[in-house]
Amino acid sequence: QKEVEQDPGPLSVPEGAIVSLNCTYSNSAFQYFMWYRQYSRKGPELLMYTYSSGNKEDGRFTAQVDKSSKYISLFIRDSQPSDSATYLCAMGGLTGGGNKLTFGTGTQLKVEL
């Protein structure tokens, strides 16, 4: 079993739709959670960083963490074609790990006109 599971997609939605992206994890020792966006042939770009259970909102993006269920989500409202990318969940905070992150495999999103 992988430490972090993420549906690879691809996920295709019409412009303006609400997108829900999810990850589950097995190690309850993870302390913080991130979402990165990666365009083709580019480096991952940090979108959201959350430390505790609950919701965090930033513009059209909302990150949700449920530590009891070991489940995290990213919601994108009013999706745009420019949101088409691969979204990677990542988690860290293991003792002695510094800022080392464990990533999901990524979900490929396409927002169509």
Add this chain to the structure above:
Amino acid sequence: NAGVMQNPRHLVRRRGQEARLRCSPMKGHSHVYWYRQLPEEGLKFMVYLQKENIIDESGMPKERFSAEFPKEGPSILRIQQVVRGDSAAYFCASSTSGINEKLFFGSGTQLSVL
């Protein structure tokens, strides 16, 4: 305010040659992480370094791979005697000192082994 700089962006090597990948962290960042991304796979941790120290190399293959982060200059990921299976995108990330800090990634080096 330059971000994490990696070079070269693309590197082509023949089997048996050496590959050197360079990474300059963001200004003020003293921690560097190397990750490898294979097609259809997520980013896999390789090594974590601070200046002149390897902190965690648990993700590094036991042979042919090495990394350094000297007192002066960029961090270097070195792959000796490359094989086709080494073809991948290699990403470097940096953070400020401490834990629970955000990681910022460079644009990566795409290594192709012929």
